[in-house]
Amino acid sequence: MNPIQPNRSQPNNPLHGVTLKAMLEYLVAEYGWERLGDRINIHCFNCEPSISSSLRFLRKTDWARAKVERLYLDSRSFDERKGQVTSADVPIEGASVWDRARRDVSEDH
Incomplete structure (x- = not known):
């Protein structure tokens, strides 16, 4: 059995x-x-940007976080449609559950 499986609570x-x-x-x-x-x-993206300052702002500001999430989803979707990102390109540590599951399935075939 595969040890890394997608979380079934939010499929x-x-x-x-x-x-x-x-x-x-x-x-x-x-x-x-x-x-x-x-x-x-x-x-926080335009004046002296950093990951830490942006994270602090985004965690407090729902509308900004929603925009980041939407851009992330749109960008990943575009990359996958164009074949620019494959599950093998995503490191295991930072990979989402879905990326890890796709990698495990593709390695099995």
Whole structure:
């Protein structure tokens, strides 16, 4: 039996198991701070940006976190449609439950 399986408590939630930090790190790697600040115009992305200051703000501000989550989902969906991101590209430690499960399934075949 496979030791890493998706959590069955939220099977339809694509963000389940993905931390805010992992989302933010992915977006910064994908867009850089300047383009991220252009896409989501918030102070913590535009003035002396850092992961820690952005996390503090996003954890307190629901509307901003929702925008980050939406951009993350849209970006991942686009990358997967274009074949730019595969489950093998995502490190196990920061991978979501879904990424780890996809990797395990693809390795079995």
